[in-house]
Amino acid sequence: MISRVTSTAMADQAIRHLQSNMSRLAKLQDQATSQRAFASPSADPAAAATALGLHADQRRTEQYARNIDDGLAWVTTVDSALSEAVSLLGRARDLTVQGANAGTMSPTSREAIAVELEGIRDALLAASETRIQDRLVFAGTTDAATAFDAAYGFNGVPGAEVNRRIADGVTVRVDADGAAVFGEGTGSVFALLDRIVADLRAGEDVSTHLGAIDERRTAMLTVQGSVGARTNQLERAREATMSASVSLESRRAAVEDVDSVEVLVKLQAQELVYRSALAVTGRVLQPSLLEFLR
């Protein structure tokens, strides 16, 4: 008896089919307008899980990019401060060599050299207090006002570093150890210059200090070298982060976004199906035997 077809059954079936056509149309319309391949995780649990992971990765990568930019600002600042310190020390060496020519120097010219050396010491002290965002780059984690106190003691915390996280599990040091660059206490470059000035004024031979100046210069260049290496590392990390963010975005889009063309084509096809369903329903539901009985 399943083959008995009634007008009620046909009407019910027509409504059901129109409804399912409509729901497919609505789903495609939702995809086309929202540009999302799935509206809820249950529509595609595997894709939703991947999307959650990719979203977290993307946000982390954005943060790494910010960290790297910030880190680059630090290392650039440290590098230029170090360059300045190295050239100041070079000038101090020249002056010391000049002052060592004991025979030809008048007390006045020795005093002039001494004054200039004092100026260089102050400039070096100023360089040691280079700041970025109000933080000392040579004594990174301290909240002291200066990197070196009046007795040239280092204010920084030994062993403490300012780091930037540039990738999962990778951090880079972006400050420099002031004690390694300038020395501490009596061994510091400031105390050294003070001794040279004192010896100049006392008329003693200052050429004995040249070795100490060169030693300090080597120390500065060593630190500058490692800062340069870290700058390179940050630059490379920036490139890597950029390409990672592009690849993450394309993976996310592949999982989460719809192919517009595909959806539009499907939408067109579905619309055609819906239209024909409407037309067919209209024709099938209309006729009745009563119309033909006269």
Added chain:
Amino acid sequence: MSTFSGLQTAASGLAAARRAMDVVGQNIVNQTTEGYTRQRVRTQAVAATATHGRFSVGAAPGQGVAVTGVARLGDEVLDARVRDSMAAAGFTSVRALAATSAEATLAEPTDEGLAARLSAFWNGWQDLANTPTSGAAAAVVIESGRDITAQLANTYRAIAAQWTEMRAGVDRAVTEINTLAGQVADLNVQIRDGLAAGRSVNELLDQRSVLAQSLAYVAGATATVEADGTMTVRLDGNALVAGDRARAIAAAGAPTLDSGTAVAMRWADSGNALTLSQGTLGGQLSALAPASEGGPLAQVAGALNDLATALATSVNAAHQSGVTASGAPGGQFFSLASGVPAALGIQVAVTDAADLALGAPGAGAQDGSNADAISQLGQGADSPDRLWSERVSAFAVATAGDIQRARLAETTATTAVAAQQSVAAVDGDEETVNLVAFQSAYQAAARIVTAVDEALDVIINRMGLVGR
């Protein structure tokens, strides 16, 4: 055989045709009535009366037509199949609906979801590690912590509200079932009496069939028709309606989501427990079930609580191992109020940027290494983020299963209804044809009356006039 028996025969034909047209009319006007089953007049030819005596003239025709009843062209087997499929469809549709709306509350994987909030929180800590002295970065961390706690609480409340709404739905369903059962019992009485009196009870049967269908959809009840015409409706193997008696059921317990217990269904009279695993009520009960029994709402609530606890525990442990700018050891970043669900009880305990423990002990006032360590809590196998995304994925898989089952059950129900309707539904064209046929039958019967009348006219008015 009387002279006028031809008229009697024609009259019975007229009556039968008229009755048949009446039934066609009933069919046509009830074409769209819910649960109406088409009817047909059942007729029988009346046999010739036995004749004895001197005037008997051999073979005689029958005495016309008799209407023996109005048949209801339904099929009990197909009705039962509809009830079974309705019971399954009711169960799965409610469960799927509950799961999808809970899923919508989570808003994953969008920017409004908790996963995005967590990412923003961890990124905030990293910004703070970069600039430990920045008040703005500290404010961002505290605010994004509050964002998370607010969203946890709001999501939990939305789930709890959905639960409460559905719990009220259980009470409504119980009332509806008791009312329906009472109506079936009333109809049983009317049908039994009607059958005993020989009346047509077709319309009452239709009504009872609709009620039984509703009971199957709501409660997953099964029904059988007994020999005396009454319907026995069973729930969980016990009679809900038997003859003229209807029993009531009651729901008790589990007033809120937090109570963590299942709603207890009982027979109102005996107090015996009742297990409902079909129908919309069964679906509601399974959606309301505790997490350990697979209740989707309780599972989501449990996931929110677990996330709140994991977040508070891991962040607090890391925060307490650091020191603030003034060198004081860090306190709790999140506080968990006791006595309430973790998702509602979690709060940001730190209100002042100075209380944030950003540095490692002894590493200087402007050290940000502890903030960096906290920012890394979002990664790893046992991180809160991983816990959340695993729970969301597991819930999505379960929900997809529920939706799939609901679709399947709906298709089955649609097929069963189509099969039932293919037998029981009224077809306008068919009824029109019948109408034409019965009309012709009526006209023909009327013509017989005319023919007999004319024949009698010959006897009465023209006989004996020969040669006048």
